[in-house]
Amino acid sequence: MIFGISVAADAPVRQASLRQHNLRLVLAQVASLSPQSRADIAAATGLTRATVSTLVDDLVSGSLLREVSPTPRSGAGRPGVGLVLNDADGPAGLGLEINVDYLAACVLDLAGTVRHREIQPGDRRGVDPAQVLSSAAALASRAMLAAEDQGLTIAGTAVAVPGLVSPDRVIRLAPNLGWRDVDASGFTPGPLTVENEANLAALGELHHGSPGGSTSFLYVSGEIGIGAGIVLQGNLFRGARGWSGELGHVAVNPGGPACRCGAHGCLEQYAGQEALLPPGTSVSDLAAAADSGSEPDLGRLSTAASALGVTIAGVINLLDVDTVILGGIYAPLTPWLRPGIEAEIANRVLTAAWSPVRIHPAALGSDAAVIGAAGAVIRAVHEEPAAWLLPIGPLRHRDSGKP
Structure with missing residues (x-):
């Protein structure tokens, strides 16, 4: 390290590293649009046709790509063999x-x-x-x-x-x-x-295409416990030791009920699955009851939404994410949770007046x-x-x- 500049970062690129890079480039190109011919890949990546042909042969023999019917061709010449990701036996x-x-x-x-x-x-x-x-x-x-x-x-x-x-x-x-x-x-x-x-x-949502297309979001997982995945500018934020995201153990009320973690008044005690679902009931039961106007069920959802909103607002003030994704049991309950969460965000997030936060159910749902x-x-x-x-x-x- 010289004046903060890593010498190793400027080392020459070895042939093996170049091949690794180009294999990844070709595979990504096919993943982005299929089917494509070898000529299509060469035109899109800037690699020579000979290089692409060698790389494609390796990827096909390694079961990462497979050949399909020739790709349509608008100009003269024989159409090229199409290439797709090998989802058959790869x-x-x-x-x-x-x-x-x-x-x-x-x-x-x-x-x-x-x-x-x-x-x-x-x-x-x-x-x-x-x-x-x-x-x-x-x-x-x-x-x-x-x-x-x-x-x-x-x-x-x-x-x-x-x-x-x-x-x-x-x-x-x-x-x-x-x-x-x-x-x-x-x-x-x-x-x-x-x-x-x-x-x-959170990574699943990011790579599936997060609702709203955001690359900076808070994913809130509602189960018996409550976890959070934090994605900032397309990267998962893990914290110094990789242990970030324990949203369920943020104190909503320090004088509240005891939590399994040993503290009191944690978010899980107000918005976890056991706080929301009476014994023997399912999420679909709760949704049906709320839809029919059941006051006890709507009351539990309101309490959970308020507790979630208070906690989420603190995260937004700290990290400035623009999207919240509700996963786990929260995904199908989003219609009843969203208003209460939005109310707390509007009241507590400093930038809420001119920088609204979007709240979406997880695209992948409980899976x-x-x-x-x-x-x-x-x-x-x-x-x-x-x-x-x-x-x-x-x-x-x-x-x-x-x-």
Whole structure:
């Protein structure tokens, strides 16, 4: 480092690095518009036709692209063979979600299409973490078999959990599960990422195309616990240690009821799933009751909306995001939650008068976390195709980093 300038950043680009860059460029070009011919790719990227031909051959032989019917041609000459992402027998991403009252699995192909989905309801509070991880591993095995039956190869697994996760995939704290220092590093075979569920859901929304098209938003995940994923200018904000987003444990009323985290008056006590849903009822039950004008149900929704609005307003004052996305159980309840949240934002956000904040339900609904998890694996393949093309490449055997 000289005068704050990294010398390594100015080092020459090696041939292998150039190839990696160009493979990623070609794959991204096909992902952006399909089908395309080799000539189309060369024209769009500025690479020579010979270079594109070599790169495409590698991507086709590596099952990342596949050839289809010739592309239409307006000028003279023979039409070129079309190229699309290999969603038939290429790599796929496996997403798992471990939550308080359910487990979920999802497989996405290279084009981002859901090819398998399974949800296993059941309260996991008080259950031995090893038993929960064993159930999640069984869910993962069924998903892998479903992918294999469709000709797909699982490139890796990402697991969404409702708590604080360290880089070594130890779940440091998941208050609503009652977990502390649970090692989740080896419960499924192959590359494995473990990440906070709200973060993965926020990434899922970002790459799916967040409602309103914003690249700076607050994703609020409503479950038994409440988490938040913060996206700023297209990047997930993790904080200094990667533990940002514990919105559910922001104090709404310091003198309020005790929370599982040990504090009092946390947001979860006013707007969490158990504060909103009477025992034995579902989100659809609550929505139907609210739609019919049930005063007790509308009262609970109003209390939750006010508590959410107070907390969200503080985040907006601090981070200046222009969009709030309501996920989990909040997505179908947005029509009843939005007015109360907007009222608190209007009253508490300093810039509200001339810089309105948009509130949208999650585009991926309650599946945002598990789809976001599977999508993180697929993005890793898109961002580093050269690793997938190696006979025994890093994506096939290494421990994955953060998505």
